[in-house]
Amino acid sequence: MVNIHPMWNNFPKIQALLLECLELILEKITIENKEIEKKVTDLIESQGKLLRPAYFLLFSRLGNPSPEAHEKIIATAASTEVLHLATLIHDDIIDESKMRRGIETVQSKYGKDVAVYTGDLLLAVYFDLLVDAKASTEILKLNTLSMKRVLMGEINQMTNAYNTEITYENYLKSIKGKTAQLFEVSCYEGAYFGECEPEILEQSRSIGQNIGIAFQMIDDILDYTQTSEVLSKPVLHDVKQGIYTLPLILGIESDNAFLPLLKKGEDLSDDDLAALVSLLHDNDCIERARDIAKKYIDKALASIEQLPAHPEKEMLYSLTETLLTREF
Amino acid sequence: MVNIHPMWNNFPKIQALLLECLELILEKITIENKEIEKKVTDLIESQGKLLRPAYFLLFSRLGNPSPEAHEKIIATAASTEVLHLATLIHDDIIDESKMRRGIETVQSKYGKDVAVYTGDLLLAVYFDLLVDAKASTEILKLNTLSMKRVLMGEINQMTNAYNTEITYENYLKSIKGKTAQLFEVSCYEGAYFGECEPEILEQSRSIGQNIGIAFQMIDDILDYTQTSEVLSKPVLHDVKQGIYTLPLILGIESDNAFLPLLKKGEDLSDDDLAALVSLLHDNDCIERARDIAKKYIDKALASIEQLPAHPEKEMLYSLTETLLTREF
Numbered sequence: 001m002v003n004i005h006p007m008w009n010n011f012p013k014i015q016a017l018l019l020e021c022l023e024l025i026l027e028k029i030t031i032e033n034k035e036i037e038k039k040v041t042d043l044i045e046s047q048g049k050l051l052r053p054a055y056f057l058l059f060s061r062l063g064n065p066s067p068e069a070h071e072k073i074i075a076t077a078a079s080t081e082v083l084h085l086a087t088l089i090h091d092d093i094i095d096e097s098k099m100r101r102g103i104e105t106v107q108s109k110y111g112k113d114v115a116v117y118t119g120d121l122l123l124a125v126y127f128d129l130l131v132d133a134k135a136s137t138e139i140l141k142l143n144t145l146s147m148k149r150v151l152m153g154e155i156n157q158m159t160n161a162y163n164t165e166i167t168y169e170n171y172l173k174s175i176k177g178k179t180a181q182l183f184e185v186s187c188y189e190g191a192y193f194g195e196c197e198p199e200i201l202e203q204s205r206s207i208g209q210n211i212g213i214a215f216q217m218i219d220d221i222l223d224y225t226q227t228s229e230v231l232s233k234p235v236l237h238d239v240k241q242g243i244y245t246l247p248l249i250l251g252i253e254s255d256n257a258f259l260p261l262l263k264k265g266e267d268l269s270d271d272d273l274a275a276l277v278s279l280l281h282d283n284d285c286i287e288r289a290r291d292i293a294k295k296y297i298d299k300a301l302a303s304i305e306q307l308p309a310h311p312e313k314e315m316l317y318s319l320t321e322t323l324l325t326r327e328f
Numbered sequence: 329m330v331n332i333h334p335m336w337n338n339f340p341k342i343q344a345l346l347l348e349c350l351e352l353i354l355e356k357i358t359i360e361n362k363e364i365e366k367k368v369t370d371l372i373e374s375q376g377k378l379l380r381p382a383y384f385l386l387f388s389r390l391g392n393p394s395p396e397a398h399e400k401i402i403a404t405a406a407s408t409e410v411l412h413l414a415t416l417i418h419d420d421i422i423d424e425s426k427m428r429r430g431i432e433t434v435q436s437k438y439g440k441d442v443a444v445y446t447g448d449l450l451l452a453v454y455f456d457l458l459v460d461a462k463a464s465t466e467i468l469k470l471n472t473l474s475m476k477r478v479l480m481g482e483i484n485q486m487t488n489a490y491n492t493e494i495t496y497e498n499y500l501k502s503i504k505g506k507t508a509q510l511f512e513v514s515c516y517e518g519a520y521f522g523e524c525e526p527e528i529l530e531q532s533r534s535i536g537q538n539i540g541i542a543f544q545m546i547d548d549i550l551d552y553t554q555t556s557e558v559l560s561k562p563v564l565h566d567v568k569q570g571i572y573t574l575p576l577i578l579g580i581e582s583d584n585a586f587l588p589l590l591k592k593g594e595d596l597s598d599d600d601l602a603a604l605v606s607l608l609h610d611n612d613c614i615e616r617a618r619d620i621a622k623k624y625i626d627k628a629l630a631s632i633e634q635l636p637a638h639p640e641k642e643m644l645y646s647l648t649e650t651l652l653t654r655e656f
Contacts, residue, residue: 031480031483032480032483032484033483033484033487036483036487086448090444090445090448093421093440093444094440094441094444111486112421112422112440113422113486113489114483114486114487116418116421116422116444116447117418117479117482117483117486118483119444119448120414120418120447120448120451120475120479121476121479121480121483123448123451123475124472124475124476124479125472125476127455127468127471127472127475128469128472128473128476131465131468131469131472132469134465137459137462140455140459140468141456141459143455144452144453144455144456144459145456147448147451147452147455148449148452148453148456151445151448151449151452152359152360152449154445155359155360155361155364155442155445155446155449156360156361158439158441158442158445159361159364159442161441
């Protein structure tokens with residue numbers, strides 16, 4: 001029996017569907033070297049929040065899909081999580097991260113060589129799930145373009161590493177690609193495969209984008225406010241890698257005291273990091289970042305509220321509201 | 329005007345089609361950061377041998393495709409080269425290679441972070457080309473499974489790094505995946521999109537596999553016999569990375585003198601490498617490896633000979649024959 005994040009205990013219908021997705025993903029991952037296979041399946045079973053397939057499923061339930069569509073829905077919802085997992089594994093190579101979701105990363109355990117190809121393998125599984133779902137040319141095209149945008153977001157972030165002149169606009173561009181794009185596609189595909197009314201289909205993309213933007217902003221805030229135990233991954237890792245996210249960008253814009261610290265680049269000591277966090281609090285950067293994230297959540301919530309009445313709408317609304325107050 | 333490897337000067341029809349493939353690939357690669365885009369397009373224009381699309385095109389010409397199939401043929405042929413390029417970029421991360429095709433690698437110039445995502449981006453382009461070709465579910469499925477096999481071959485090779493008990497069978501398994509699989513699919517897809525007779529379609533896969541196996545064996549032999557200037561990439565790199573290929577496997581099997589050298593792992597000095605090459609010659613390993621490669625080429629040539637008569641068959645035969653004697 002696959003483990004699933006406890007946040008889904010309150011949403012038993014979605015929980016059951018997410019379990020189906022996870023079981024399908026596990027079935028698709030067969031690596032001859034069983035140690036490596038176990039590493040990948042451990043990551044899959046390590047209780048990620050599964051937000052992308054969850055949003056897919058929530059949107060699909062706003063429609064009226066035929067029972068025959070069930071398999072397609074599970075396969076396509078699963079594909080969104082697999083693309084996410086592939087980018088996580090490749091991210092960890094770049095970050096040289098040792099921990100992810102409380103377990104040792106593929107690259108830390110087996111080296112970057114195995115991690116590169118394991119991530120690639122998940123990209124093959126991602127497309128394989130879409131092919132199994134007999135996705136139309138339109139949906140396949142959406143996915144290939146979307147994958148390109150995700151990667152462009154990552155590349156944009158990388159090419160701005162250690163850039164102390166990075167702007168809010170540039171940050172927004174990166175997160176629209178690397179995170180929001182996949183939320184956008186997940187919501188849209190859910191509405192599409194769920195055969196939703198045109199009004200829902202039309203709104204799904206911008207709702208997904210706003211949720212994705214807010215989700216990433218909150219992730220970036222938690223990196224400065226939470227302990228690594230709560231997040232099950234190292235904190236304050238981005239800044240050492242030269243990835244300057246929302247709270248820090250607000251800080252750089254408002255206080256010159258950040259610059260001498262950031263000029264140290266990779267050599268930031270623990271004391272420097274503590275000084276940086278302290279400066280962020282002095283400048284209300286955490287609060288201000290939270291306010292910006294809240295604007296995106298509020299936009300998403302307002303659009304959800306305006307969707308046609310449907311018994312499952314409440315769940316979509318309440319999950320989205322919860323995201324803003326999450327602590328993990 | 330795109331540059332193309334001079335080997336195609338003798339095959340003007342194929343040369344013209346390969347140029348169309350390259351132009352399509354270049355059109356598909358758009359990266360906002362123009363420096364990185366240039367790095368990728370330089371790799372594409374760096375006169376690779378383009379053997380995968382070439383075999384695709386040669387097989388397609390053994391059929392009788394309708395003029396409307398032309399665009400599909402170019403897009404799918406191009407996809408085989410793009411998958412190959414993606415694996416090259418990811419290989420270079422693992423090898424930490426500085427040079428490829430005579431130019432600096434993506435990872436050496438921009439770091440492994442950019443190289444991971446640039447390779448991923450080419451994987452997105454690979455699928456995008458297949459979607460543009462409106463490939464059937466059967467062909468899409470073939471590609472996703474094939475990509476998995478390529479990666480399994482790479483992972484198999486990685487997990488055998490520094491394994492001095494590696495067998496010929498294990499080596500064969502790795503190269504069937506990492507190299508021969510893509511030759512096999514290229515030949516088959518060429519026959520498929522070229523609407524070839526069933527007999528050709530049926531033979532295309534095993535012809536492609538035998539060519540791919542021989543091609544990789546010859547590549548591995550050249551690594552021990554050629555200079556890095558001729559190959560436009562570093563030589564004797566594999567052995568330092570613990571990748572033991574055909575000549576060395578034959579050596580290990582026949583002479584215990586290899587083991588003390590190989591036990592040095594990453595710390596092999598230039599003198600050690602020279603001693604290793606000398607041991608290979610003492611044991612006739614290069615000649616014996618060439619004989620094995622020749623068997624695979626001969627198998628492929630015999631099958632090509634038995635294909636139904638066709639004016640373009642000669643070109644397929646002569647190109648395949650040339651592969652065995654290549655020096656680059």
